[in-house]
Amino acid sequence: xxxxxxxIDTLKSLLRTTxxxxxxxxxxFLGAFVGTDKPMNILLMxxxxxxxxxxxxxxxxxxxxxxxxxxxxxxxxAQDEVLETRDQLGKDMxxxxxx
Amino acid sequence: MFNFxxxxxxxxxxxxxxxxxxxxxxxxxxxxxxxxxxxAMHSEQMIMMDGFSLHDAMSALEIGEPRLDTGMxxxxxxxxxxxxxxxxxxxxxxxxIDRSISYEMEWHTSNQLVHTVFTLLYIHHFxxxxxxxxxxxxLLVRDPDRPLELVTVVLRAYVSGLLKSCDLAWxxxxxGGVNDTEDWQADKCEVSLLEGWPVKAAIARLKEAIGWLMNxxxxxxxxxxxxxxxxxxxxxxLKLQENNVFHDPATFRQLLFDARGLLSHIxxxxxxxxxxxxxxxTAFDPYVARRLNTFMPIRVVELPPQxxxxxxxxxxxxxxxxxxxxxxxxxxxxxxxxxxxxxxxxTISLRPAYVRSSTQSAFFDGILVLNQYPSTWLVxxxxxxxxxxxxxxxxxxxxxxxxxxxxxVERSIIKxxxxxxxxxxxxxxxxRRHFAKEIFEWHVVYDILSIIITDLDxxxxxxxxxxxxxxxxxxxxxxxxxCMREIILSGFQLELYSANEKDFAYWYAAKIVxxxxxxxxxxxxxxxxxxxxxxxxxxxxxFQRVFLTALxxxxxxxxxxxxKSDVPRxxxxxxxxxxxxxxxxxxxxxxxxxxxxxPVGSPPRLREYLFDMSEVIDDELNxxxxxFSLAQSILSGLVESESNKPVPVxxxxxxxxxxxxxxxxxxxxxxKVLHILIETCENIGRVKDKSSCPKLKWDPKKSLWFPLxxxxxxx
Numbered sequence: 001x002x003x004x005x006x007x008i009d010t011l012k013s014l015l016r017t018t019x020x021x022x023x024x025x026x027x028x029f030l031g032a033f034v035g036t037d038k039p040m041n042i043l044l045m046x047x048x049x050x051x052x053x054x055x056x057x058x059x060x061x062x063x064x065x066x067x068x069x070x071x072x073x074x075x076x077x078a079q080d081e082v083l084e085t086r087d088q089l090g091k092d093m094x095x096x097x098x099x
Numbered sequence: 100m101f102n103f104x105x106x107x108x109x110x111x112x113x114x115x116x117x118x119x120x121x122x123x124x125x126x127x128x129x130x131x132x133x134x135x136x137x138x139a140m141h142s143e144q145m146i147m148m149d150g151f152s153l154h155d156a157m158s159a160l161e162i163g164e165p166r167l168d169t170g171m172x173x174x175x176x177x178x179x180x181x182x183x184x185x186x187x188x189x190x191x192x193x194x195x196i197d198r199s200i201s202y203e204m205e206w207h208t209s210n211q212l213v214h215t216v217f218t219l220l221y222i223h224h225f226x227x228x229x230x231x232x233x234x235x236x237x238l239l240v241r242d243p244d245r246p247l248e249l250v251t252v253v254l255r256a257y258v259s260g261l262l263k264s265c266d267l268a269w270x271x272x273x274x275g276g277v278n279d280t281e282d283w284q285a286d287k288c289e290v291s292l293l294e295g296w297p298v299k300a301a302i303a304r305l306k307e308a309i310g311w312l313m314n315x316x317x318x319x320x321x322x323x324x325x326x327x328x329x330x331x332x333x334x335x336x337l338k339l340q341e342n343n344v345f346h347d348p349a350t351f352r353q354l355l356f357d358a359r360g361l362l363s364h365i366x367x368x369x370x371x372x373x374x375x376x377x378x379x380x381t382a383f384d385p386y387v388a389r390r391l392n393t394f395m396p397i398r399v400v401e402l403p404p405q406x407x408x409x410x411x412x413x414x415x416x417x418x419x420x421x422x423x424x425x426x427x428x429x430x431x432x433x434x435x436x437x438x439x440x441x442x443x444x445x446t447i448s449l450r451p452a453y454v455r456s457s458t459q460s461a462f463f464d465g466i467l468v469l470n471q472y473p474s475t476w477l478v479x480x481x482x483x484x485x486x487x488x489x490x491x492x493x494x495x496x497x498x499x500x501x502x503x504x505x506x507x508v509e510r511s512i513i514k515x516x517x518x519x520x521x522x523x524x525x526x527x528x529x530x531r532r533h534f535a536k537e538i539f540e541w542h543v544v545y546d547i548l549s550i551i552i553t554d555l556d557x558x559x560x561x562x563x564x565x566x567x568x569x570x571x572x573x574x575x576x577x578x579x580x581x582c583m584r585e586i587i588l589s590g591f592q593l594e595l596y597s598a599n600e601k602d603f604a605y606w607y608a609a610k611i612v613x614x615x616x617x618x619x620x621x622x623x624x625x626x627x628x629x630x631x632x633x634x635x636x637x638x639x640x641x642f643q644r645v646f647l648t649a650l651x652x653x654x655x656x657x658x659x660x661x662x663k664s665d666v667p668r669x670x671x672x673x674x675x676x677x678x679x680x681x682x683x684x685x686x687x688x689x690x691x692x693x694x695x696x697x698p699v700g701s702p703p704r705l706r707e708y709l710f711d712m713s714e715v716i717d718d719e720l721n722x723x724x725x726x727f728s729l730a731q732s733i734l735s736g737l738v739e740s741e742s743n744k745p746v747p748v749x750x751x752x753x754x755x756x757x758x759x760x761x762x763x764x765x766x767x768x769x770x771k772v773l774h775i776l777i778e779t780c781e782n783i784g785r786v787k788d789k790s791s792c793p794k795l796k797w798d799p800k801k802s803l804w805f806p807l808x809x810x811x812x813x814x
Contacts, residue, residue, distance in 0.1 A: 006139065007132055007135035007136040007138075007139050008136050008139050008140060008144075008146065010132060010136070011132065011133070011136045011146055012146055014129075015146070015147075015148045016148055018122070020121070020122050020126050023162060023163070025171060025172050027162075027170060028120070028121055028122075029162070030121050030122050033148075034147065034148040034151050034156075035145060035146055035147035035148055035151055035156060036133070036136075036145070036146050037140075037144070037145045037146075038137055038140040038141070038142055038143075038144055038145075039137070040133055040134075040136075040137045042133075043151075043156055043159055048121070049170050050121040051170070051389075051390055052120075053180070060121060061170075061390060061391060061392045062392055063160060063170065063394075064160065064394075065155075065158060065159040065160065066159055066160045066161075066162050067156065067159040067160065067161050067162065068162045068163075069161070069162065069163055070133075070137075071163070072162055072163040073130070075128060075130055076128070076129050076130045076132075076133055077126035077127060077128050077129060077130075078126065078127060078129045079122075079125060079126055079127075080125040080126065080127050081125065083127050083129070
């Protein structure tokens with residue numbers, strides 16, 4: 001994830017994009033990233049909750065706007081496509097194609 | 100020769116699913132990026148999307164917070180995974196069915212579907228147990244005690260019947276007669292109640308399952324009978340729900356009779372809970388809400404003992420019995436009396452919301468009254484059932500029914516009567532609030548009629564006709580007084596009043612009843628003049644006059660007893676006055692200023708209350724016990740005369756004229772009310788003087804609106 005932006009700016013560039021967050025009890029949340037703070041409480045909108053396994057809900061359920069505390073999070077993922085576009089933008093900026 | 104464990108094979112059928120990671124594989128881990136950003140941020144810094152404020156963030160659901168996060172699993176809540184195709188013993192199936200009925204009844208007791216019916220996991224795996232989807236599954240099960248058809252044929256049919264029953268109930272409840280979140284809970288969490296299935300399809304499944312049970316040799320006969328009973332009972336319930344009480348009352352009654360018989364058999368064949376390691380226990384998940392589309396916090400509904408479920412079902416059937424009896428009665432007053440009695444008698448528990456809603460719909464379905472009359476029919480009943488004279492006879496003097504002058508009257512009568520009767524089947528607090536609003540509507544009817552009758556030239560009318568026209572505004576007033584009395588007295592049943600408010604409530608009730616008695620004298624006078632003494636209307640008013648006389652005496656005696664008691668008041672008069680203004684705000688409405696006629700019976704005259712209080716305190720000659728004794732003798736006389744009354748010619752074969760004119764088949768219930776009041780008079784009448792210092796206890800389940808002496812306080 002090499003680009004010219006610092007971690008805070010990189011995070012800002014991810015606002016509105018879809019994040020996939022896995023939490024300690026195995027659930028997976030898929031929602032639009034709308035904000036965070038220093039303790040890394042992550043806010044997602046239009047979120048769906050998934051629980052994999054027999055008798056669970058692999059089709060997901062809508063939970064709307066959620067705040068996931070850092071202590072609950074085991075993994076945060078962003079879409080490749082978004083990251084690649086952003087990486088390309090970083091490269092273009094370094095190469096001077098974009099001023 | 101195949102060599103495999105059949106249970107594992109079945110498990111693999113249901114569980115061999117390749118779970119796809121939600122969102123797909125094209126995601127990259129950026130957890131480290133967040134950690135770096137956190138380290139770089141200063142303590143107050145926040146990163147927010149444009150247009151998204153901290154205030155917006157406050158409404159987010161916190162994951163990991165057990166009270167809000169319905170999806171969170173706490174260690175103790177984890178249970179064995181559920182496999183819908185696990186073969187079951189017939190007794191396990193019976194237990195599951197009985198338990199699901201208990202949950203169904205809990206839904207009808209105003210719990211959430213997600214906490215009750217939907218905890219049965221087969222509902223969420225309905226397609227997976229479809230025998231058409233598993234043509235060879237039964238070949239895999241070799242356990243002769245656990246034929247797979249018990250799940251795929253019997254249980255599936257039962258679940259379809261259960262869901263369809265809930266669907267039919269949901270459709271009735273959503274009509275709006277009873278209140279969502281108050282009387283019942285509508286949230287379906289996007290789970291199907293087989294809305295797309297015709298009832299006949301569920302009935303066909305049940306019949307097919309019954310047929311399989313009858314012919315199979317795979318199930319022991321005792322369990323085969325037990326299962327058949329349960330399926331047949333569900334079948335009867337479904338048919339009852341589908342049938343309209345008006346279309347074929349005879350069939351409805353037969354179905355009710357059958358359902359009662361089946362229920363009595365089920366009651367005696369209680370199924371013990373299966374052992375702890377039985378797969379039947381995995382069939383229910385009280386935490387199922389965590390994976391359904393709902394924001395409802397998890398609540399584990401504790402099921403009552405099975406006997407209680409049967410009692411609730413019995414109550415359900417009783418409600419239907421009452422409905423089918425009512426449906427054949429075309430007298431609005433009888434509906435009103437029955438509604439009142441349901442709220443009054445401690446022996447009749449509040450019917451389930453579904454039955455109450457069905458009763459409301461049976462009375463008025465939005466178009467027709469009692470499935471056959473236009474709403475204008477109510478106007479005729481309004482006059483006929485109180486005055487004993489048809490509306491035509493009154494309307495003739497003003498251009499006839501439907502004339503321009505009478506249209507407002509008719510509209511306002513219909514607008515008031517329909518919600519009034521339907522309101523009798525609200526829950527008790529809602530009913531009381533509804534009546535508090537309704538008394539203004541009765542005043543509007545009274546106001547319009549009072550204005551209309553002043554325009555008439557009475558010199559051209561006979562004395563009878565004049566009396567008839569002049570009496571017409573008294574009819575809405577009579578109903579208004581009845582409502583006011585009910586609002587005040589039902590406050591005792593709902594245990595609304597504090598110790599400081601009780602004496603005023605009895606005083607005000609006594610005043611209202613006194614006004615109503617004066618009104619009754621006038622109406623009865625007109626009835627006599629019109630020679631309608633042989634009508635039910637006259638019988639009813641006569642009954643009411645005697646009953647209300649006793650009630651007024653009881654209220655006055657109770658007021659006197661409370662005022663004379665040594666219990667000190669904990670409020671100043673100004674505080675009490677403020678409280679009364681709030682408690683009786685329905686009587687102090689400013690809207691009455693919009694009407695030409697002054698309201699009768701409200702607002703209460705607080706000065707008169709204080710004056711009566713001081714008089715009672717000084718009055719040594721009329722102890723309250725004498726009042727109760729007098730009321731008791733009046734009520735006993737009424738019971739005796741009404742019980743021994745010969746059935747009048749007009750009453751018809753059911754003897755409906757007994758105990759008032761309109762009690763119909765509910766005469767026994769009406770007599771019960773009188774008996775309760777007689778017992779109350781006898782009980783409180785024991786207090787001879789102030790020195791005996793009675794300790795009174797208000798228990799609406801025992802004595803309606805009046806207290807009883809506590810055991811220790813008895814002489």
